[in-house]
Amino acid sequence: xxxxxxxxxxxxxxxxxxxxxxxxxxxxxxxxxxxxxxxxxxxxxxxxxxxxxxxxxxxxxxxxxxxxxxxxxxxxxxxxxxxxxxxxxxxxxxxxxxxxxxxxxxxxxxxxxxxxxxxxxxxxxxxxxxxxxxxxxxxxxxxxxxxxxxxxxxxxxxxxxxxxxxxxxxxxxxxxxxxxxxxxxxxxxxxxxxxxxxxxxxxxxxxxxxxxxxxxxxxxxxxxxxxxxxxxxxxxxxxxxxxxxxxxxxxxxxxxxxxxxxxxxxxxxxxxxxxxxxx
Amino acid sequence: xxxxxxxxxxxxxxxxxxxxxxxxxxxxxxxxxxxxxxxxxxxxxxxxxxxxxxxxxxxxxxxxxxxxxxxxxxxxxxxxxxxxxxxxxxxxxxxxxxxxxxxxxxxxxxxxxxxxxxxxxxxxxxxxxxxxxxxxxxxxxxxxxxxxxxxxxxxxxxxxxxxxxxxxxxxxxxxxxxxxxxxxxxxxxxxxxxxxxxxxxxxxxxxxxxxxxxxxxxxxxxxxxxxxxxxxxxxxxxxxxxxxxxxxxxxxxxxxxxxxxxxxxxxxxxxxxxxxxxxxxxxxxxxxxxxxxxxxxxxxxxxxxxxxxxxxxxxxxxxxxxxxxxxxxx
Numbered sequence: 001x002x003x004x005x006x007x008x009x010x011x012x013x014x015x016x017x018x019x020x021x022x023x024x025x026x027x028x029x030x031x032x033x034x035x036x037x038x039x040x041x042x043x044x045x046x047x048x049x050x051x052x053x054x055x056x057x058x059x060x061x062x063x064x065x066x067x068x069x070x071x072x073x074x075x076x077x078x079x080x081x082x083x084x085x086x087x088x089x090x091x092x093x094x095x096x097x098x099x100x101x102x103x104x105x106x107x108x109x110x111x112x113x114x115x116x117x118x119x120x121x122x123x124x125x126x127x128x129x130x131x132x133x134x135x136x137x138x139x140x141x142x143x144x145x146x147x148x149x150x151x152x153x154x155x156x157x158x159x160x161x162x163x164x165x166x167x168x169x170x171x172x173x174x175x176x177x178x179x180x181x182x183x184x185x186x187x188x189x190x191x192x193x194x195x196x197x198x199x200x201x202x203x204x205x206x207x208x209x210x211x212x213x214x215x216x217x218x219x220x221x222x223x224x225x226x227x228x229x230x231x232x233x234x235x236x237x238x239x240x241x242x243x244x245x246x247x248x249x250x251x252x253x254x255x256x257x258x259x260x261x262x263x264x265x266x267x268x269x270x271x272x273x274x275x276x277x278x279x
Numbered sequence: 280x281x282x283x284x285x286x287x288x289x290x291x292x293x294x295x296x297x298x299x300x301x302x303x304x305x306x307x308x309x310x311x312x313x314x315x316x317x318x319x320x321x322x323x324x325x326x327x328x329x330x331x332x333x334x335x336x337x338x339x340x341x342x343x344x345x346x347x348x349x350x351x352x353x354x355x356x357x358x359x360x361x362x363x364x365x366x367x368x369x370x371x372x373x374x375x376x377x378x379x380x381x382x383x384x385x386x387x388x389x390x391x392x393x394x395x396x397x398x399x400x401x402x403x404x405x406x407x408x409x410x411x412x413x414x415x416x417x418x419x420x421x422x423x424x425x426x427x428x429x430x431x432x433x434x435x436x437x438x439x440x441x442x443x444x445x446x447x448x449x450x451x452x453x454x455x456x457x458x459x460x461x462x463x464x465x466x467x468x469x470x471x472x473x474x475x476x477x478x479x480x481x482x483x484x485x486x487x488x489x490x491x492x493x494x495x496x497x498x499x500x501x502x503x504x505x506x507x508x509x510x511x512x513x514x515x516x517x518x519x520x521x522x523x524x525x526x527x528x529x530x531x532x533x534x535x536x537x538x539x540x541x542x543x544x545x546x547x548x549x550x551x552x553x554x555x556x557x558x559x560x561x562x563x564x565x566x567x568x569x570x571x572x573x574x575x576x577x578x579x580x581x582x583x584x585x586x587x588x589x590x591x592x593x594x595x596x597x598x599x600x601x602x603x604x605x606x607x608x609x
Contacts, residue, residue, distance in 0.1 A: 117547030127569040212448040246449030254444035
């Protein structure tokens with residue numbers, strides 16, 4: 001933690017991420033209004049003391065929606081990264097450690113996923129269903145997201161497996177499960193943590209992208225991407241609708257990218273991983 | 280080495296099959312009745328059965344077991360096997376594709392004739408975005424590496440990280456508001472002449488230039504300490520020539536790889552950018568097909584995007600192996 005704090009960019013990243021956490025946790029206290037309590041009288045209201053960020057076409061307060069939107073982004077990020085990382089790392093470790101037919105099957109599946117651009121796959125999965133929901137977005141992003149963790153864990157396990165301390169553990173009579181959890185998993189932690197931090201940025205960006213296309217959050221959910229989609233139709237009369245949700249997305253994504261860069265430099269200097277582009 | 284290249288090229292074949300099968304599966308994965316999905320539940324019965332026939336939904340998906348039932352005529356074994364495998368949705372899908380008989384549900388146009396023109400627009404957009412990215416990233420990355428730890432380096436790295444974090448669905452509208460609405464220099468959307476291409480290409484290219492700047496910096500840094508650069512300098516070459524002719528040239532291998540991989544991503548990534556600027560490419564067509572539930576058009580778009588993605592990635596892989604003589608592959 002101290003190593004991260006010493007880097008100014010990572011420190012900035014940590015601050016931005018803390019701001020997201022604070023906004024998500026304290027939204028009911030900070031927001032001047034409920035995100036769905038809208039007054040048509042303040043339709044498209046400009047920036048004022050009553051509406052510090054203005055109001056949207058249905059008269060909802062944009063500041064409140066941006067604050068509550070932090071919850072959506074955080075939920076998507078945590079669930080997508082948690083599920084796809086847990087699944088991918090477990091599968092990658094097993095496949096890297098045992099090799100053989102399991103490994104060959106996994107490698108082919110990974111290749112198959114690489115044949116499709118991730119965002120296209122996510123668009124198709126959400127488009128198959130008529131109902132719009134955040135949970136559907138989370139499922140779609142997990143399906144497209146797990147393979148990068150599996151690839152990472154598999155590669156790392158392949159090298160770790162040959163290390164002397166693993167041989168020693170095997171000679172001591174440790175079973176494969178114990179070796180994987182006690183010897184290999186702790187050494188996987190740093191690269192996976194770095195990847196997961198970038199993964200948060202990717203997942204939040206992807207959710208916003210899908211919602212922007214109208215394939216993500218339903219209208220009553222204050223998703224930043226969906227707010228941008230709405231703002232697109234009012235660029236001439238009310239540009240402020242688009243500004244604040246976009247700024248929120250960018251700052252949060254920037255925060256996770258800064259933090260990921262800092263974590264990588266601190267934990268795993270040889271690693272060249274960088275933030276991925278998802279568009 | 281040759282074995283690796285051959286293996287990599289051969290691996291593309293099963294992947295192609297996976298792509299085709301996935302595109303086929305699109306219709307069959309729709310929850311509930313695909314016909315309901317496409318024409319709504321209130322459509323007349325006749326058009327429903329027509330649609331059913333047209334999409335071969337009256338046939339079983341993978342295996343047709345009818346010829347083996349007791350009531351079936353006693354045809355020969357080979358005849359039965361043929362029917363089992365060929366009278367299915369899966370084989371009709373390939374037949375239709377081979378005959379180019381995939382047609383739009385609404386306009387009845389053949390899908391690939393319609394998508395050809397769209398594909399050109401997507402390629403044009405992706406190509407221009409690539410150009411924008413290279414024009415920004417290669418000089419900037421080289422300069423950042425040349426003056427490592429200077430303010431120029433920090434500023435361009437900071438800029439790159441901001442660029443990566445900037446969602447194109449925010450950048451696009453901001454650019455429209457500034458350059459089209461406020462200043463009135465460029466058209467808001469559509470594809471009327473070259474000026475329409477400027478904003479979409481910047482929107483799509485800026486994010487990529489950010490990634491490319493980081494890669495360029497890293498790979499130029501890798502070669503800057505090399506002896507041959509000292510030799511070049513001691514020959515009395517100007518710093519610019521040393522950088523451009525000697526350093527950058529050797530640093531190009533990883534840059535080209537990223538360019539190739541990102542070009543594939545650009546093809547897919549243009550979906551959002553095309554939507555923002557109403558650019559008449561494949562991505563916009565794909566979204567419109569989703570909205571109008573025109574499954575054959577959707578299948579065509581997915582097929583074209585995935586195939587070009589797969590081919591560009593494989594070609595990049597092969598090129599990388601070919602360009603890098605130091606690479607040792609089993």
